[in-house]
Amino acid sequence: MTDRQQRIQTLYEISLSIGSKGTLAETADDALLGYLQKLNCSVGAIFHHRSAAEGADYETIATIPAVPESNNTLQAAFGALPDADRPLSEQLPISGRTEEGAHFCLLELPNFGVLAIGKHGGRVDEITRSALRPLNEKLAEACRSKLIETQHRIERNRFEAVFDAIPEPVVNTVIDDDGIERVKHVNTPFEETFGYSAAATHGRPIGALVTPVVTGGSGFEVAADEGDESETFATADSAADFLVRRVAVGGPEADEYIHLYVDISVHKQHQRELERYERLVENIPVGVYRTTPGPDGEFRLVNQGLVDILEADSASEFETLSVSELYADPTTREQFSDLLAEQGSVDGIELEFQTLKGNPIWVAVTGRAVEEDGETVFELALQDITERKERQQQLAVLNRVLRHNLRNAMNVIRGNTQLLSEAVGTQHHPQIDAIEQRVANLEQLSNKAGTMRSLFDQGREVTATVEMSDLLDELKADFQSSYPSACFRVEAFDPVSVQADVRLKMALLELIDNAVVHNTEPEPAVSVAVSPAESKPPDCWVDITITDNGPGIPPEEWQTIETGEETPLHHGTGLGLWLVYWTVSLLGGEIAMSTVESGSQIVITLPRATTEQPAN
């Protein structure tokens, strides 16, 4: 066999070792072994040349032996590597010889790097080196492909790591030739959220896996371009709202997409709750608004209620309006602002405003001062109390009329009646007595009217307690003094206190008086019992039961109380029952009436006193 034949044969055999392997290193390593084996060389290396843009240096991909540092031939070859800043084709091949007599040569792997081979006791001749060129090109191409593949794999691994690390469901899809978008890959959150295993999703249309609940469509139409959309989809559990982001992989013309499903169910729920809340705030007939503090104050937010109460055309009118302009007396604004800033909150402050149309209006303002973004803001609720105020004024006038004017008139009538009695003689005394009795009733009515005013002046606030046995002892003493011929009995009971004040005594006196005054029996009898409540939790409530042997309260009287409304045709005969009813109501209790075998019975149920409350 000629040298040429053997060379061709050797080159062919080397070529068998060149090809893509699992990794770039394996590709280079196997090829290097083939070169050394067939060329009977002992050492070798393959370097990847990195361009100036990548740092202009060499990366060792494969060496034989594995640790080249102790091999003089390879070290000499390393030292002879061409200048990485210059084109390799201008500098290669390079051959050299070591002091020990070993030869090496460096050959170009076009567009990839350098092949170094060396042998002891011989050399690779120039003809062979030249003949290796096509093999070197083949090796370079294999290495380049592997390098790109490796880089792609790294990118792919990075992508997959990110893909799997995203806590939201993500799906990778491709559009097939029929235009159907099919699943290529899903992450674990997708599996968990939509209830499919990764294997079960592969190759299936995305529309068959992620189905809208509302539209109930049979498929997921491929959107013309990428973007966000929000929709409700069926999930493994039930359904959820998702914000869907669909992104083309590789540009708008690509046929591969990434879908990201962000579960916004909670967000949507909050949004709906917020909308409901906003509707509520907007529609209630109460002004809700925010202002800045200070003598003038600026509006930051107003609701429709405030717009309506203050007779504005729209909320925008408040943008240029200072808060103080609404006050009938603008200086009051500063006082209010200082009070709220100092106390942190106010409750039901009554202020006199004027509407934007100039009409006077009374309002009750409740609010609090809050810190927001480093500044103080007032959050306020305003209620129109003009009508209530006017009613109070009317009541005050009526009360004055009842208590002052009427009493004065009664005094005049009583004086004149006495004069008349002396003048007309005894035959007209029944008429005179009737006049005096009516005058006494009217005076009593006037007094009750005064009592009721004081009753309401104290309001619903009850901070005291009443020890029932003490109270009933007092009532008994009063009763026996006022009605010596009547019988008053207190049933034995365990010591107990109720949440109440002096108004309770007033109410009980009224009931006992009524029981005696309206009693037709020869010996009126009234008994009082105190016991744990029957109609409410007994550990929190106490029943006070007043029983008499009289005819009972007329049904129409009690019906008026129960309906809470008096009309010209349906009304009571006085104020007594109303006084009792309002007292019990203001004390936070309840009242009930019934007829028993011995007469009538009224039960007052009041809250049991707690240990923290002071005795009255």
Place this chain on the structure above:
Amino acid sequence: MTVTSTAVPGDNLQETLVSTASTEGVEGICLLAAPDEALLTDGFESTLQSLSVPVFGGIFPEIIHHGTNTDSGALVVGLSVAPHLTTVEGLSDPETAFRDTLDPTLPAAGYQTAFVFIDAYSEQIEQFIEALFRTYSVELNVIGGGAGTLSDERHPCLFTNDGLISDAAVIAAVPAPTTIGVNHGYTKIAGPFRVTDAEGSTLHSLDASPAFELYQDVIERHAGRTVTPENFFGVAKSYPFGISRLDGEQLVRDPFAVDDGSMSCFGTVPEGEFLSVLTGDADSLVAAAHTAADHATSGRVDPELLLFFDCISRVLYLEDDFDRELAAVTDHEKPVVGALTIGEIANDGAGHLDYFNKTAVVGAIQDV
């Protein structure tokens, strides 16, 4: 270095091993033995395990000592340097990552020569040899061969401090320099023929023809003899295959069986490569052994011992002329120890490391 031979393994060999191991200056033992039942006993295994120095070696068809070859007895070589032993198991397992089992830093640590013995009937020998070359190149001079017997029955054949093992390789690296000569003496008579169908070490077709048919044609043209499956073994020992290498002696691949037109060889025959048909005679083979010994002794090493690993098939081929081959090596006035192996492993410090057939490997070693 001390060399002790025993004629009969058994208690005598065990005593020799223990005695050598305890000899002052002995840091390791190379044990080369001919087949014997006594080597397979628990007692002998216990002796190996009890030795106070590293031990390595194998059971070979024959051993070489005192200028002769013998199929009985054993050689105990006490080394004055401590060998670094590596045992690679699973030599028939394609999944074994051989490179991971090798310590690439041995050359840097001063080790210059490695004795490598393998179970000759393992199935991944070439892959292991490749791993050796990839790891060490010529940084380590490698010398050794395939252990085992020619009988059909397989037994553990490699000595280690753990006992006798099989399907493995034992590498003993020593910080001693060697010069190695490798020659076989066969020359090409026909070819090259491209391997167009092969599977491992089984050759199905050459140049797209049934391998055995082509082989028959070549022999008939060259020697006028008709090769049949029946006389194949007798003829084939004279006509091995050769795998060419540029600027080097061909690698011999020894065919040993024929079946349905396919031929089985010692060592793989990769598809796509080229094979030649070689032949040799007693003179060329003896001359090759002489060349190998000359090469080994002409280097910079001043040897105190010649290591001779020669293929057992050369004995079968040379028959009485094998004495001449032995003389070609022993003529160099240095003590010679070695074995007749089933395949040889060597590099000559210059080129590639290979697994050889029908080859004489001579190593001149110093400072052991």
